[in-house]
Amino acid sequence: MEAASPVTGRPDPAFADPGTGVVAEMVGRAVRFDSRRYAPTDSYADIACDKVDRAAASLGVAGPDREPMLALVRELCGAWGELPAGTPPRRACWVSIDGMPFEISFAWADGGAELRLSLESPSHPGTPRGRMADGRAFTRRLARRPGVSLDRYLLIEDLFTDENPQGFFALSHGVAWRAGGRPLYKVYLNPAVAGREHSLARTEEALVRLGLERPWRALVEHLGTAADVAHEPAALALDLSDGDEARVKLYMAHSGVSAADIDAKSAVAYDHVPGSFARALERVTGHRDASGWRKPPVTCFSFSGGKDLPGATLYVPMVPGHPDDATARDRAAAFMREEGVDPAPYVAALDALADRPLTESATQNFLSYRGGPAPRFAAYVAPGTYRPV
Numbered sequence: 485m486e487a488a489s490p491v492t493g494r495p496d497p498a499f500a501d502p503g504t505g506v507v508a509e510m511v512g513r514a515v516r517f518d519s520r521r522y523a524p525t526d527s528y529a530d531i532a533c534d535k536v537d538r539a540a541a542s543l544g545v546a547g548p549d550r551e552p553m554l555a556l557v558r559e560l561c562g563a564w565g566e567l568p569a570g571t572p573p574r575r576a577c578w579v580s581i582d583g584m585p586f587e588i589s590f591a592w593a594d595g596g597a598e599l600r601l602s603l604e605s606p607s608h609p610g611t612p613r614g615r616m617a618d619g620r621a622f623t624r625r626l627a628r629r630p631g632v633s634l635d636r637y638l639l640i641e642d643l644f645t646d647e648n649p650q651g652f653f654a655l656s657h658g659v660a661w662r663a664g665g666r667p668l669y670k671v672y673l674n675p676a677v678a679g680r681e682h683s684l685a686r687t688e689e690a691l692v693r694l695g696l697e698r699p700w701r702a703l704v705e706h707l708g709t710a711a712d713v714a715h716e717p718a719a720l721a722l723d724l725s726d727g728d729e730a731r732v733k734l735y736m737a738h739s740g741v742s743a744a745d746i747d748a749k750s751a752v753a754y755d756h757v758p759g760s761f762a763r764a765l766e767r768v769t770g771h772r773d774a775s776g777w778r779k780p781p782v783t784c785f786s787f788s789g790g791k792d793l794p795g796a797t798l799y800v801p802m803v804p805g806h807p808d809d810a811t812a813r814d815r816a817a818a819f820m821r822e823e824g825v826d827p828a829p830y831v832a833a834l835d836a837l838a839d840r841p842l843t844e845s846a847t848q849n850f851l852s853y854r855g856g857p858a859p860r861f862a863a864y865v866a867p868g869t870y871r872p873v
């Protein structure tokens with residue numbers, strides 16, 4: 485039976501579970517332009533800049549500080565950024581749940597905020613091989629930017645390159661604007677690029693090459709499982725930084741397990757608060773186990789030099805699952821208040837980014853969460869301008 489669209493409630497193959505540990509809502513599917521805010525002639529860069537500007541303003545970034553951010557967005561989008569968004573690629577992109585080639589995310593804490601933009605070349609018509617070639621070329625262009633180092637990426641690039649890329653994506657990137665610091669660039673790699681059966685081995689080889697064998701071994705011993713949909717490597721992310729704070733992040737998707745199981749498997753992390761992930765999943769999704777989740781939850785394990793254990797952040801699935809953004813917002817905001825976090829910046833940013841009333845949209849991908857004395861949240865929001873054909 486096909487799953488229903490979280491907006492229309494009707495059967496929609498774009499939201500059907502493909503039987504893997506990661507639901508790809510729009511990947512590889514044909515999409516059409518459907519926006520109330522933008523015109524079909526608006527370019528990808530036009531829309532990306534407007535979204536970044538709106539989100540930054542809602543988070544308190546002053547106008548003069550936003551100008552270099554918008555200039556950077558246009559530079560990063562490059563030639564494909566000038567293409568009209570009203571003519572989508574034949575294959576929707578992975579980086580955003582509506583199939584657009586970018587996604588906004590934002591975090592806020594201690595009176596400050598961090599804004600991020602994830603990017604994936606649409607590579608018209610959007611073949612996996614074309615997107616991989618574009619992604620590799622883009623990575624090399626980033627080497628010219630201040631503070632960027634490709635040294636670690638080049639150590640493992642061959643593990644995530646294939647003539648016939650498999651999985652939901654080939655290569656994507658991100659930029660994060662941090663208060664008082666230079667933009668931080670990231671690359672996202674696909675462990676299943678040569679098939680899901682090889683994803684765990686490729687992940688292990690990458691982390692060993694990067695000098696992170698000890699925290700990786702600690703994680704594997706705690707998980708006590710081979711690669712399967714219960715704990716499946718979905719993406720590996722590298723900070724393209726030359727600083728000591730550079731991190732490697734492993735995103736593991738969980739299918740067929742309960743919130744308690746996910747929480748217990750995260751106990752290996754040095755910063756995990758027992759019970760916090762299970763509580764977040766139940767409060768925000770309304771469900772305790774996989775039977776109620778339309779998209780698997782994800783744990784992001786963060787590795788850094790000098791630490792023998794990883795850190796952990798939970799990614800709570802929002803769409804599909806909630807019927808619309810308003811419902812998702814209300815549940816997330818209620819949980820934030822329980823955690824002593826003011827949801828006002830989250831609510832304001834959602835309103836600023838909205839393409840249409842939140843009761844009619846479904847753009848929230850994940851809500852990330854890390855518990856403790858100072859809980860951390862981040863929201864991942866699609867542009868909301870594409871829909872299935």
